[in-house]
Amino acid sequence: MGLWIAVTEASASQLYHDASFVWLGLPDGTNFVMGTLVSPLGALMLVVVNVVGFLVVLYSNEYMAHEEGLPRYYAELMLFLSAMNGLVLADNYLEFILMWELVGLCSYLLIGFFWKKPSAASAAKKAFIVTRVGDVLFFLGVFILFSSLGDLSSATPATAYAGTTCPGGVLHWSCLGFTFTPPNTNSSVPFLPANAAIEASNFGGSSWLPTLAGLLILGGAAGKSAQFPLHTWLPDAMEGPTTVSALIHAATMVAAGIYLLAITDIYFGFTLTAAIVIVGIGGFTSLFAGTMGIVAPDIKRVIAYSTISQLGYMAMAVGAAAVISDLTPTYSLVNGTPVLNTFTGVAMFHLFSHAFFKALLFLTAGAVIHAVGTQDLFQMGGLRKRMPITSITMLVGALALSGIPPFSGFFSKDDLLSLTWQAATLESTQNGSPLLYVFFALALMAVFITALYIFRLWFLAFSGDRSRGEAPAASHGAPAPAAPTSAPFASSTSSSSSSSHAHDAPAAALPLASSTSSSAPSASGAHDGGHAGGHDPSWIMTVPLVVLATLAVAAGFLPLIPGVGHLLPGLSWTVLGKCVTNCGAGSSFDLTDALLGSASLAFAGLGILTAYAFWGNGKVYRLPKDSPLLGVHSVLLHKYYFDELYDGLATHVILGLARGADWVDRYIIDGTIRGIEELFSQASKSGRRLQTGIVSSYAAWVVVGLLAFLVFFLYVVPWLVGGFHLPPTPGL
Amino acid sequence: MTTIPLVDLLSLSGALFALGLFGVLTRRNFILILISVEVIMNAAILNFVAFSLFSPGPAAGGIPGQSIAVILIGLAATEVAVGLAIVLALNRLRGTLNVAEAIQLKL
Amino acid sequence: MSVDAATLAFLLVGIAAFLAGALALLSREIVHTVIYIGGFFASLGVVYFLLSAPFLGLLQLAVYAGAVTILLMFAVMVIKRRIFAREAVLGIKAPTFILALLVGAVLLDLAQRVPAYASAPACPASDPYCVSLLAQNLFLDNGGWLLLLGFVMLSALAGAVHLAREWRTPAVRKIRED
Structure with a gap:
């Protein structure tokens, strides 16, 4: 269904289909509407949500087969997916908030699926409360929009569409863009995206109010998408079943935050200050989270950090798009109406490709956990031979994440970096501020880090000849003599790694090598340890992996599909995009883009090589005892002491x-x-x-x-x- | 037609009202309180008559006020009868006429 | 300040009425009280005569000075009680006395402020005391109300008779024994 809508949307001449009704009409003429809006971004999100959702549900059939409370699990999963569908189809902020809260609720329920485990329960609470902090900010932002733009009849929009009344109520996105939407359902009049709305004149002459509104909405998105100050819930959310992690990280929860930023940029717009803050937070988060990923001993947590990092990229891209829209607004005519060009499609492209390879990574990780009965990387190893399909599909995911062509991550990440570079150049030439270059540099460093940690994961889990399961077992309980002396660069001793790690403690006693103890209880709960031999799972779990691996490759070529340009506004920046749209027309090859592409490729390759040097072939690098980096390691292991x-x-x-x-x-x-x-x-x-x-x-x-x-x-x-x-x- | 000034009538009425009020407030004997109430009633009736005599309405000779006065006199007589019946009952049941002792607000 | 005969008479009678009322309320002996209050009622009747309302004056004399006074006298005779000694002049409680004085002062002040309204037209020559007019007003114009009032009075009197009866029910006996 979502696919069908997306295909229709991609081939349709009209981009926005809106059907709404007045949900709550106030006597003073204020209307709160409920409705369905099929927009390009929404259609793209529909694809992501439903494809990933379907594969996750399929995968769950085997993965979760031994768990209790399956009806609850599937009910919550379905509610999650439908809330997410509702969210991407909402046509106003009020409805969006309702769905947003439903998504938050479902994530709470699913993270706390193993509610008997105290750590899972507290992780669920943490996720709920931390995102709630963001939600409060988001509400305040929407309140500002509502109260400031509330009386549209007296506002003086700076566009040609001034003075039109707004039948949909002020929170309706068409109204935020100050465009009249005819009441018939198949409107061909496009929304006029943004930037008119953030004029100070619409906020009673206040220039800081729209900035504040944008920042508050960013706060909401940061809560949902685990951006820098509010990121702490996401690693802990690994307490949920791995399938839920895959869903949350790929398609639902965290995507909602980026989607919020994207639609806010399209329909409302960010002021320059707000946009720069978004770029900053995104860029910083991408590096910040990546560094934590280097030392995490838990396979799922590594991927979780990579999610935060990639979400940082997306936020950064939205911010960069907003910067470009603010500094050099360009318009194109759609059906005779000038429509502001926006570049949020770049962020959405990364979200799209990321959804597939991230779901793939989680599901392969799930398969590994399912097979070996532990989440500790240092007890794995040598799985490549026993689990070839899992190994290869995860390699595909890792390559995509690292940004190696022809995997999708390369194209989207390259787009995104290129966009940021563009924004940074604009900012520095127009306003003389090199600030964005700094954030760009952070993001570029994050490319290296990304490749490093994801291949550390892959090498630790799959390369080598045999499992290292025995080694760290002694470190639990009585302190093993080896643990303090040979503090490993990244070790599962995790003597202090916060108590929320504790769930894998009993599992540590179940090393792969001593697979005889298959009856030992599995503490992570996501698996029952029955596949102690470590082999590829059955087709129910394998098919999603293969499909996702295929998609992880294919998603990069999305812009090649005719009509997708509709779905991803502004996606024409990259080497690939340039070629798709212009190569045939003989346009010049952009040197900057090429250099950027090469740079990110080089960084990624460097990261992979570094990872191989440290952890390749079954090696486990340990820091020397007197290394000054031990302190850094400890800080990273403690997640910068944010908890x-x-x-x-x-x-x-x-x-x-x-x-x-x-x-x-x-x-x-x-x-x-x-x-x-x-x-x-x-x-x-x-x-x-x-x-x-x-x-x-x-x-x-x-x-x-x-x-x-x-x-x-x-x-x-x-x-x-x-x-x-x-x-x-x-x-x- | 009268030559007596209205002020004098009203002053007498006010003075009698105050006198009756004084009696109601200070006396403890039920009969005296009843008598005080009658004094107040008379002051009020006098007021009616006086104002009626000095209202230049269509009715001659302050007739409406006199009508009310007639009715009020009858009413006052009835009130005295009822009051004295209460006095008798109270005396018979409680053996006292002191209102300070009849504090149960019932017979 | 010239005062005509009627006014002079009114002043004298009014002072007499006030004095009679005051003596009635301050007397130590309840029989004296009844006598004084009879005088009070009678002097008010004279006031009505002075106000050219002879019918009202007669009614006052008959009902108040006659019937009510005699009723009071009978009641006093039946009860045979003296006024409590402490209620004599010296027993006046200051706060309530001051309260009554204040109200009196306010009312007198208010009386001074009433503008000098013109007096009502005189009675017609055919009916010098307006008796027929009064009758018309009383029985024709307000006859319905008078009738209603009559019923109220009648039921009140029936209640009074019931109250004044000698009660011999067990409940009453019990109350008396307490």
Whole structure:
């Protein structure tokens, strides 16, 4: 279905199909609408969500076969997918938020699928709470849009479409772009994308308000897509089943954040400041997360860090696209309407290709875990011979992730870097700020890091002759003499690696070599250890792998498909894209693009070679005992102490705040209430004495009231209004 | 047609009202309270008559006020009868006429 | 300040009424109270005569000075109780006294502020005391209300008779024993 929509969309002449109805109409004319919007980006997302979702569900059939609570699992999975479908089909921010929250809920449920494990439960809570921080920011951003753009009739949009009323309600995306959408369902009038909307004039002359709105929305996206300050939930989310990880990382949860950024750029636009912040956060995150991936001992966590890193790329690309839109807006005519060119398609392209190779990586990792019964890389090894299909498909995924042609990651990542370079050049020539070059450099370094950690993973898991399962087993429980002395560059001793790793502790006692103990309980829960021999899984799990591997290759050639240009606005930057669109027309070969492509390729190759040097052929590199890098290693292993930082924040700052709030509640609010209560209690105590039953005293009080009444109206009121007047002649 | 000024009538009425009020508030004897209430009633009736005499309406001689006064006199007489019946019942049941002792607000 | 005869008479009678009322309320002996209050009612009746309302004056004399006073006298005789000694002049409680004084002061002040309205037209020559007009107003114009009032009064009187009866029910006996 999603594919059909996408194909229709790609071949359709009209890009936007909107069917909406008024969900909640307010008396002042404000409408909240619900509706379905099929947009190019949405169609692309439909493909991603449904293809990956289908393969994951197929894969789950075997992978999850031995688990309890399967109905719950599939129900949550389906809810997840449908929420994601709803999200990409939403046509206004309100509906988007609803779906967004559903996605968040499902991720909470699925990460906490093994709810009996404390670590899984806490990981689910962590994911929920951390993304909730982002959600609050997102809400605030949307509130700003709503309150600032709320009265569109009085706003003065800077475009030719000024003054049109907005039947869909202000949060409707067509309204944010200040374009009139005819009420009929098959509108051929395109949305006018953005940038008109972020004019300060629409925000009461405030230039910082649209920036703030953009940054708040970025906050929401950062929460969902695990960008820098809010990234901590994603590695812990590995507590869920591997299939769920694949889904979350490839198609659903984290893609929602990037999708939010992309549509916000298209329909609303980011101011330059906001765009640069996005580039910065994205670029920084890509490198930052990658470095943590180098030392992680857990196969799934390595891939999780790679997800954060790749999401950083995507965010960076959206930011770069926004920078370009802000600095040199260009328009093209669609059906006679000028439409701002946007380049968010580049980010979406990477999301698209990333979805496939990331799902592939997770599913192959799942197959490995399924087969060997541990998630610890240092207990694997030599699996290449026993699991050839898994090995090869994972290699495809790793190559795609590293950005080696002809795998898809190369094209999309190259696009993205090229776009960022373009934005950086624009920024530095127009505003003289080299800031974006710095972020670009970070991203380029991340290419090297990416190749390094993913091939470290691959070499550790698949190369060599035999498993190293025995080695680290001793480090659990009593400290083995070897552990402190030979602190490994990346070792599973993970003596301190935060407690959330603890789930693989019992599994460590189940090394591959000693496969006899197949009945030992598997703590990760994602597998039952029954395939201790380590062989390729059955076709149910293999078919998705092969399909995804094929897609991981093929996704790179997506722009070759005619019509896809519709789906990926602005995707014409790369060597490939240039060739697809212009080579035949004899256009010149862009030297910058070529250099960038070569550079990223070189970095990736360097990364692979480095990985081979350290970990190839079954080697395990260990840092020398006195290496100054040990400190760095420890920091990385502790994920830059972010968990500890947030814990400290929670324990001291939040607890302090809570204590303060408690004090306020106890003594001020409760005090007020108790005071009122005391007042009435005392009043009734003294009032009770008035109830003597003596008629005379009642009469006296009546007279007091009468006297007060008379005095008030005869003396006080005339004194206030200046004179006492009776009518000169009584009227009859 | 009268030559007595309205102010004098109203002053007498107000003074009698205050007197009756004083009686109601200070006396403890039920009969005295009843009598005080009658004084207040008389003050009110006098007020009606006085204002009626000085209202230049179509009715001659302050007739509406006199009508009300007639009705009120009848009403006051009834009230005295009922009040005295209550006095008798109270005296018989409680053996007192002191309102300060009849604080149960029932017979 | 010239005062005509009617006004002078009114002033005297008014002072007499006030004094009679005050004496009635301050008397130590309840029989004296009843006598004084009879005087009070009678002087108000004279006021009505002075106000050219002889019918009202007669009614006042008959109902108030006559019937009500005698009713009070009977009640006092039945009960045979003296006014409590502590309620004599010296027993006035200051706060309530001041309260009554304040109300009186306010009312007197209010009386001074009432503008000098023109007096109502005189009664026609054919009916110098407006008695027929009063009758017409009372029984024709407001006859319905008067009838309603009559029923109310009648039921009130029935209630009074019921209250004043000698009660011999067990409940009453129990109350008296308590």
